[in-house]
Amino acid sequence: MAVSEIRAEPSYSPAADVERCVTCGEPAGTPYCASCGERRAADRPRSLAALGEEIWDAFSPVDGRIGRTLWSLVRRPGELTVAYMRGVRLTYLPPLRLFLIVNVLFFLHASLSLSTRVSVPGAGRVRLSFGGNRMLDTPLAVHTNGVAHRYVARRFLRRRVPPRAGEDSAAYSARITRDYAPAFDRNSTTQAKSLVVAMVPMFALLVAALEWRRRRFALQDVVFATHTMAFLLLLVIVAQYVVGFPVGIALVAMHTRPTAGDIDSVLSVGVGAPLMIWLTLGLRRAYGDGRLAAAAKALLLVFGLMFVLAAYRALLFFTVLFTT
Numbered sequence: 001m002a003v004s005e006i007r008a009e010p011s012y013s014p015a016a017d018v019e020r021c022v023t024c025g026e027p028a029g030t031p032y033c034a035s036c037g038e039r040r041a042a043d044r045p046r047s048l049a050a051l052g053e054e055i056w057d058a059f060s061p062v063d064g065r066i067g068r069t070l071w072s073l074v075r076r077p078g079e080l081t082v083a084y085m086r087g088v089r090l091t092y093l094p095p096l097r098l099f100l101i102v103n104v105l106f107f108l109h110a111s112l113s114l115s116t117r118v119s120v121p122g123a124g125r126v127r128l129s130f131g132g133n134r135m136l137d138t139p140l141a142v143h144t145n146g147v148a149h150r151y152v153a154r155r156f157l158r159r160r161v162p163p164r165a166g167e168d169s170a171a172y173s174a175r176i177t178r179d180y181a182p183a184f185d186r187n188s189t190t191q192a193k194s195l196v197v198a199m200v201p202m203f204a205l206l207v208a209a210l211e212w213r214r215r216r217f218a219l220q221d222v223v224f225a226t227h228t229m230a231f232l233l234l235l236v237i238v239a240q241y242v243v244g245f246p247v248g249i250a251l252v253a254m255h256t257r258p259t260a261g262d263i264d265s266v267l268s269v270g271v272g273a274p275l276m277i278w279l280t281l282g283l284r285r286a287y288g289d290g291r292l293a294a295a296a297k298a299l300l301l302v303f304g305l306m307f308v309l310a311a312y313r314a315l316l317f318f319t320v321l322f323t324t
């Protein structure tokens, strides 16, 4: 059969021993299609066991893409950004997908709210709880009392849920706490999961402000910011166990009743310090900064992150307020 005949009616040819790519229809002579990259269909295992293997491969830290990406994120700060900017796409997960996977882990962990009883010398058995998500999911009571935007928050709350005629402010707050806050807080937990992404462009602007002379593409700042945010979420999970938990026990052992605020301030050091180190190494690797410059920029970024967090919380407040 001449080549021209095959070309004439490709799909009806009964003697087609040439396998065709299932995605683009080009003749597939190699294990991966030369024109679109699809794997040759004949080589694909179709058993259930193959699916299990695929899941294992995805998460296994040795040759799985997810495991390898997470490991690189933690072990070699900035490496993922460098690889992405060089054009490497097969070895690691793309930045946004990595962020979304870590985000799922984060909110899964947050929804657990584990608590356990531990024996503390001198204080007997004490219940300690961890999990939860005070960093990214802010209850209404905190919006109206504990954050920078509390005055604005109170004013907008009164506009959204107006006081009734003759209702004094004590009765009004009681009614809000009883009737409105539970729905607000439930909605907040849902909204927080997707709004977290808004922190990436905000943080990218800070990186851009510090590195605009060193980077060649603005994309680099966004990629670096995405990796930083993914690392931050992982760090917050780990810090609860490695820092928050032991400090909670230590405070109880010293006969101090630890409040959520105590644990939070310890946690912010437990998160801030490792993040500062990660950023220093990351800026050196991704932007080629000198040691001192990288450390100074890392410090500025950690402080800047507090403003990003405050802006995120304000955004969360208004989004939740207008949808509750």
Ligand SMILES: [Zn+2]
Pocket: 021, 022, 023, 024, 025, 026, 033, 034, 035, 036, 037, 038
């Ligand atoms: Zn193809």
